[in-house]
Amino acid sequence: MVKPSVPISFEEFKFSVEEIEEFLRGAPPDEKLLKPYTPKLYRLKTGEPVVIRAVDKSEAPAMLQSLKQLIDHNYDKDFYHLVAVRLYSEILAWIQNRIKDHYALVATNADGELMGIVNHRFASPELCISLHTIALKRAERLGIMLYAAKIEHAFDFVGAKEWWATFESPFGYRMGFRLQHGMKPWPEFQHELGGGRVFYITKERWDRVVKPDLIQRGLMGERPVPEDLLKKSMPLKPTQKIEIEI
Secondary structure, eight states: OOOOOOOOSSSSSOOOOOHHHHTTTTTOOOOOGGGOOOOOEETTTOOEEEEEOOGGGHHHHHHHHHHHHSGGGGGOOOHHHHHHHHHHHHHHHHHOOSSSSEEEEEEEEOOOBEEOOOOOOOSSSSSEEEEEEEEOOOOOHHHHHHHHEEEEHHIIIOOOOOEEOOSSHHHHHHHHHHTOOOOOOOTOOOTTTTOOOOEEHHHHIIIIHHHHHHHTTTOOSOOOHHHHHHHTOOOBBSSSOOOOOO
């Protein structure tokens, strides 16, 4: 407690929780940065369709319920535990208005069951920050397909100029290596996820190198998603069984 150096006309003042909340949640979301993502279809080698689409806050319980299964020391292999904990907190912060300009995409099977989640947020109209990527089902190249989808949202839908990522696992680094990220000088540049190294892609490199390569490898999916299939993907259903190696 510090006594003021001059007399003050009152000894205390009170705020309502509504007044306090206005300060805690910060600036309102910038709608220009949250442009809707057009859903797309990806087919596994088995022919099974996977829908990749934006997810609504009302569907967050299905994501949290699915991620909670991985918040266990038994999933310490390949950093699944760490990524699940951090992604869980980001989804929770999103629905409770404690993260700014956040966007999430999900992959679902034909029955609407959650197969994977990716998320990112915009630091500015020019800079998008990659947060996390996690596949909850064993499906060939699903992780890189989802990761490419959120980069697509940042560059092709919103118009960002630069993409910043950090990788918390060898799996993540391998994915970043395959997508030809550059690396900023470290520690001069640090990622907000713990101050790790910043791996980045520019819009120019996305258009000229990365996206054409993804298209050639069949990792950009196809549009439109058949209307009946898209309807089946909503509302999001929790992952019934985690299918990863442990």
